[in-house]
Amino acid sequence: MNHLDTLENKSIHILREAYSQLGNLCMLWSIGKDSTVLLWLARKAFFGHVPFPLVHIDTRYKIPEMIEYRDKYTREWCVDMVYGENSTALSEKTTYPDGACSRIDCCRMLKTEALTHTLSGEWPRYRINHVTGRYERDSNTEPYTGVIVGVRADEEGSRSKERYFSPRDKNNDWDIGNQPPEFWNQYKTDFARGTHVRVHPLLDWTELNIWEYIERENIPVVSLYFDKGDGTRYRSLGCAPCTHCVESAAKTVSEIVEELRTGKFSNIAERSGRAQDKENGGGLETLRREGYM
Amino acid sequence: MEKEDMNIVIVGHVDHGKSTLIGRLLADTGTLPQGRLEQVRETCRRNSKPFEYAFLLDALKDEQAQGITIDTARCFFKSKKRDYIILDAPGHIEFLKNMITGAARAEAAILLIDANEGVRENSRRHGYMLSMLGVKKVVVAVNKLDLKNYSREVFEEIQREYGEFLNKLAVSPLCYIPVSAFNGDNVAAKSERMPWYTGKTVLEAMDDFPSEPALSENVFRMPVQDIYKFTRDGDDRRIVAGTIESGNVKSGNRAVFYPSGKSSVIKTIERFPVGIIENSSAGDAAGFTLTEQIYVRRGEIMTIDGQDPPLVSSRIKANIFWLGKQPLEKNKKYSLKIGTEKTGAYIDEILSVLNSSDLSASAGEKIKCNEVAECIIETDKPIAFDIAEKLGATSRFVLVDDFDIKGGGIILSNVQEVEQDIREKVLLRNYKWEHSGLSAEHRAERYSQKPVLMVITGENNAGKKQLAKALERSLVENGRFAYYLGIGTFLYGVDSDIKSLNKEQLNHREHIRRFAEVANLMLDAGIILIVTARSLTASDISIIKMIVSGEVETVWVGGEITTDLTADLVVESKNVPVRENVYTLVELLKDKRYIFKF
Numbered sequence: 001m002n003h004l005d006t007l008e009n010k011s012i013h014i015l016r017e018a019y020s021q022l023g024n025l026c027m028l029w030s031i032g033k034d035s036t037v038l039l040w041l042a043r044k045a046f047f048g049h050v051p052f053p054l055v056h057i058d059t060r061y062k063i064p065e066m067i068e069y070r071d072k073y074t075r076e077w078c079v080d081m082v083y084g085e086n087s088t089a090l091s092e093k094t095t096y097p098d099g100a101c102s103r104i105d106c107c108r109m110l111k112t113e114a115l116t117h118t119l120s121g122e123w124p125r126y127r128i129n130h131v132t133g134r135y136e137r138d139s140n141t142e143p144y145t146g147v148i149v150g151v152r153a154d155e156e157g158s159r160s161k162e163r164y165f166s167p168r169d170k171n172n173d174w175d176i177g178n179q180p181p182e183f184w185n186q187y188k189t190d191f192a193r194g195t196h197v198r199v200h201p202l203l204d205w206t207e208l209n210i211w212e213y214i215e216r217e218n219i220p221v222v223s224l225y226f227d228k229g230d231g232t233r234y235r236s237l238g239c240a241p242c243t244h245c246v247e248s249a250a251k252t253v254s255e256i257v258e259e260l261r262t263g264k265f266s267n268i269a270e271r272s273g274r275a276q277d278k279e280n281g282g283g284l285e286t287l288r289r290e291g292y293m
Numbered sequence: 294m295e296k297e298d299m300n301i302v303i304v305g306h307v308d309h310g311k312s313t314l315i316g317r318l319l320a321d322t323g324t325l326p327q328g329r330l331e332q333v334r335e336t337c338r339r340n341s342k343p344f345e346y347a348f349l350l351d352a353l354k355d356e357q358a359q360g361i362t363i364d365t366a367r368c369f370f371k372s373k374k375r376d377y378i379i380l381d382a383p384g385h386i387e388f389l390k391n392m393i394t395g396a397a398r399a400e401a402a403i404l405l406i407d408a409n410e411g412v413r414e415n416s417r418r419h420g421y422m423l424s425m426l427g428v429k430k431v432v433v434a435v436n437k438l439d440l441k442n443y444s445r446e447v448f449e450e451i452q453r454e455y456g457e458f459l460n461k462l463a464v465s466p467l468c469y470i471p472v473s474a475f476n477g478d479n480v481a482a483k484s485e486r487m488p489w490y491t492g493k494t495v496l497e498a499m500d501d502f503p504s505e506p507a508l509s510e511n512v513f514r515m516p517v518q519d520i521y522k523f524t525r526d527g528d529d530r531r532i533v534a535g536t537i538e539s540g541n542v543k544s545g546n547r548a549v550f551y552p553s554g555k556s557s558v559i560k561t562i563e564r565f566p567v568g569i570i571e572n573s574s575a576g577d578a579a580g581f582t583l584t585e586q587i588y589v590r591r592g593e594i595m596t597i598d599g600q601d602p603p604l605v606s607s608r609i610k611a612n613i614f615w616l617g618k619q620p621l622e623k624n625k626k627y628s629l630k631i632g633t634e635k636t637g638a639y640i641d642e643i644l645s646v647l648n649s650s651d652l653s654a655s656a657g658e659k660i661k662c663n664e665v666a667e668c669i670i671e672t673d674k675p676i677a678f679d680i681a682e683k684l685g686a687t688s689r690f691v692l693v694d695d696f697d698i699k700g701g702g703i704i705l706s707n708v709q710e711v712e713q714d715i716r717e718k719v720l721l722r723n724y725k726w727e728h729s730g731l732s733a734e735h736r737a738e739r740y741s742q743k744p745v746l747m748v749i750t751g752e753n754n755a756g757k758k759q760l761a762k763a764l765e766r767s768l769v770e771n772g773r774f775a776y777y778l779g780i781g782t783f784l785y786g787v788d789s790d791i792k793s794l795n796k797e798q799l800n801h802r803e804h805i806r807r808f809a810e811v812a813n814l815m816l817d818a819g820i821i822l823i824v825t826a827r828s829l830t831a832s833d834i835s836i837i838k839m840i841v842s843g844e845v846e847t848v849w850v851g852g853e854i855t856t857d858l859t860a861d862l863v864v865e866s867k868n869v870p871v872r873e874n875v876y877t878l879v880e881l882l883k884d885k886r887y888i889f890k891f
Contacts, residue, residue, distance in 0.1 A: 001576050003298045003376065012520070012578035013536045020519045020591060020633075044565045047532060047580060049523040078525075154369050163394070180697045181390035181616060183397030183426070185536075186630050186690045190696040204378065206369055 084118025316346025511542030518634030
């Protein structure tokens with residue numbers, strides 16, 4: 001058994017525990033490579049089925065190819081797709097691209113707030129109708145009590161502290177200093193009313209593992225990750241105004257793997273192209289405490 | 294050649310330099326992402342603090358303020374030989390649960406001792422926890438020797454003192470290394486300041502940790518995680534899913550599930566997207582279809598016929614460590630999780646409480662936070678397990694209190710149950726059972742009900758039979774498949790050979806056993822069986838539950854319970870019309886999803 005098999009088996013085990021033990025479960029799909037690998041793992045865990053909805057938070061500033069890609073595979077794999085957004089901030093033009101606030105505050109509104117209110121069911125959810133191919137307002141407003149997320153420990157400091165099953169209290173708070181212990185494949189699966197849990201099946205994966213796995217399994221990823229001739233590509237995907245391309249001529253998955261393994265990125269952090277991380281000492285950590293993924 | 298992976302935990306007393314050692318390892322071997330080091334240097338510069346390697350890991354604001362590791366941070370690290378995941382476990386006593394979280398994931402450990410402070414409380418406690426968690430590959434690094442002029446005497450004294458302690462735990466470290474993590478001595482490179490030391494550096498010692506032997510050589514064990522029946526796109530597979538803990542399996546093998554003892558031949562081993570594969574082994578997140586339609590549930594352990602079976606009991610002897618703020622108490626109800634099984638459990642006896650720091654044993658009534666104890670545990674449902682010295686994975690359990698995991702333990706042995714003879718009969722019966730061609734789900738769908746045994750008991754003349762027959766009528770008139778049976782009916786038929794005029798205890802036990810066997814047959818046929826019996830005790834019900842494979846609900850009629858029974862429901866019969874009690878029972882059946890579409 002090689003290291004990718006080990007990672008795959010552990011992630012599948014965690015997905016199956018979540019499905020068996022948690023109540024109203026959903027999985028976040030950001031369209032990026034990590035959550036797409038997670039979706040692939042779910043199809044493996046459940047033998048071709050995805051027995052819970054996928055939730056996407058649309059900031060409306062996502063790079064257009066991302067939404068095209070989302071809807072293509074939603075149809076092809078017949079997944080139960082749901083999206084939510086902060087329609088108030090968008091219609092009242094209070095975002096960073098509107099020139100109305102900082103990057104961090106923009107993330108807070110369009111991602112954190114949109115996410116927490118979509119999960120809780122307080123804001124509208126839009127669900128794919130596979131018959132018409134259109135999104136319709138979802139009549140189900142029940143809060144999701146289990147949320148599967150594709151974060152990895154190697155991304156940045158606060159993520160390395162996560163548990164596989166990480167409880168959040170009624171106020172969405174993450175009490176880092178007082179997390180339950182987790183050992184011997186036993187996770188926190190008992191909950192008081194009003195609390196929910198985030199499940200992190202990809203915690204032990206690195207960026208390189210993700211690409212090696214995409215290569216091995218031949219998983220389709222959005223084309224923005226590849227150089228299309230101008231010598232640049234995206235290494236990490238987010239909103240267009242705050243995510244920058246990196247200089248790289250990698251045109252295929254195996255070229256990306258090579259670049260990460262021994263090439264120019266073997267020593268450079270993945271989120272170096274994300275502007276909001278740099279605004280203060282621990283911008284992302286502050287956001288994560290508030291509910292950012 | 295493919296590089297190996299290994300999880301390593303770094304443990305030791307608070308401030309003995311664990312995070313510094315890891316930071317140093319990352320920096321000295323050039324495996325640090327460039328962005329990270331610059332980011333931390335920049336933060337230090339802005340806050341006018343001297344740069345420390347530990348800051349790389351203690352990346353959270355909380356921690357930088359307090360200067361201690363709160364949780365187990367992970368980082369990734371490469372040597373020429375292996376890819377490592379390094380877990381930094383907090384040394385502060387308050388965070389023992391986080392230390393355990395880190396250490397339980399590790400294959401090997403580096404235990405750090407500060408040369409300046411010497412062996413401290415948590416140096417010993419962590420050593421003990423490593424032995425309990427089953428981490429056998431240990432290296433001891435004596436750190437901060439720069440503060441002791443790189444003295445050989447200081448190093449050897451600590452080696453002697455700590456070695457004596459580890460000896461008592463039967464832990465023998467692979468080596469002791471004199472280190473200064475701060476200056477990088479003997480971390481990635483040999484120190485020139487300690488010419489008296491000719492052994493390995495920390496990095497060399499890590500690469501020399503032997504690899505884990507393949508678990509696939511052992512007996513086959515797979516805790517059942519779930520049974521899947523996804524019907525979309527006409528999928529009619531019924532898949533038993535789980536992660537294989539040890540051994541290997543081929544399609545065509547006969548599987549036996551414990552604690553029920555049920556068995557079936559494996560038809561296929563399923564795998565997405567390839568379809569069907571021929572065999573599977575330890576570590577695989579697997580899925581199986583079976584040839585016979587047997588009812589197995591999450592929590593059972595799948596094994597292979599002909600191999601050494603696991604033990605089945607509701608009474609075990611175990612070593613427990615407790616992490617809860619509230620002490621672990623005798624006779625209080627906790628949840629016990631072992632593999633994928635979960636059951637209510639209580640501590641029946643505390644044999645000894647051990648101080649994990651000096652290994653002194655004492656008697657006790659409670660187990661306080663961070664203490665370790667040997668106990669007898671009684672579980673509500675029987676569990677299937679192995680003993681620790683035979684198979685680690687299936688001998689480990691956790692205890693849950695107030696929604697959180699508060700302790701863990703390893704099973705040392707099973708304790709003889711009073712009803713061991715009955716348990717053995719049931720296992721053999723289930724193994725030999727010739728299964729119906731229909732699955733339990735199929736019947737449940739057809740009848741809109743799941744079978745259950747409703748035991749209605751109480752004093753003489755409490756109105757048990759009247760209630761039972763009224764319930765039977767109500768269910769049948771609503772199209773359900775229900776049957777009433779008075780336990781006395783047995784005496785002259787099934788029991789005619791053992792019926793005697795003087796009521797001996799043994800006959801009563803056999804009487805209950807035979808009745809339960811018949812009830813089990815009727816439940817297998819999909820029936821809701823309603824029985825009445827006078828003044829049943831807790832031990833009667835435990836025999837019945839041992840024999841009946843399906844669900845059992847107990848109802849006491851007539852207010853106050855006059856035996857030692859704990860009933861699922863108590864109803865008053867005086868001054869309460871029968872139809873009202875029938876309504877209450879039907880609600881119970883609906884609530885617990887025994888009947889649906891009612």
